[in-house]
Amino acid sequence: MPAFRLAALGDSFVEGRGDPDLDGPFHGWVPRLAEQLGIPQRGVLNLGTHQATTQDVVDRQLPAVLASKPPMIGVIVGVNDLVSDYDPERFRRNLGTIYSSLRGMDTTVFTAAYPDIPKNLAVPEVFRNLLRERFAEANSVLRETVAATGTLFLDVTAIPEWSQARMWAADGLHPSVEGHRLFADQLTEFVARATGLVPPALLVDG
Structure with missing residues (x-):
């Protein structure tokens, strides 16, 4: 099995939708983050899948991640639960399973808050308000879970750029090219501060 140094679990946000790649369907924040951390692409395991x-x-x-045991793991998942078949108890249980399972490994695990995606969607206002209630509840559950498991948590709801339309693709669900770049940049700085790592990208910038 390859010695992966970075693994990413999740949905199409992890897959890279919204950021087309000439050499494949999508690029996204995962390979951008790996590059900034000095991790070659052969050392990246991206399991993100649409829906x-x-x-x-x-x-x-x-x-797959528990078997490969990479030293750094990112998890971004839950939006598809919130916009479709939402079951609060199942959602809470699954987040607990994911983060508590990863906690048992000698690895750095990071995630991010759910941004205000309902704001971007062309849906009736009643449904938008319902979605916002779900997203608020989901962020509360996520915060509890990451606090209990020692998971690094990037609160994008507190970052003004994520409220700007240019950060989102036309569908409103996925980050744009600029959004994926911003997320990779923010994660690089966030992980570096939290772990004491000095990524090559920050050495160059500095």
């Missing part, structure tokens, strides 16, 4: 839910991560993606 993946927290249940998909538990059933299909988590076992």
Whole structure:
């Protein structure tokens, strides 16, 4: 099995949708983050898949990461739960399973808050308000879970750039090219501060 140094679990946000790649379907923040951390692409395991839910991560993606045991793991998942078949108890249980399972390894695990995606969607106001209630509840559950498991948590809801339309693709669900770049940049600085790592990208910039 390859010695992966960075693994990413989750949905199409992790897959890279919204950031087309000439050499494949998508690029995204994962390879951008790896590059800034000095990790070659052969050392990256990106398991992100379109329409993946927290249940998909538990059933299909988590076992692969537990087997490969990379030193750094990113998890971004849950939006598909919130916008489709939302079950609060299942959502809470799955987040607990994901982050508590990763906690048992000697690795750095990071995630991010759910941004105000409902703001971007062309949906009736009643449904938008319902989605916002779900996203607020989901962020509360996520914060509790990451606090209990020692997971690094980037609160994008407190970062003004994520409220700007240019950070989002036309569908409103996925980051734009600029959004993926911003997320990679923010994660690089966030992980570096939290772990004491000095990524090559920051050495160059400095």
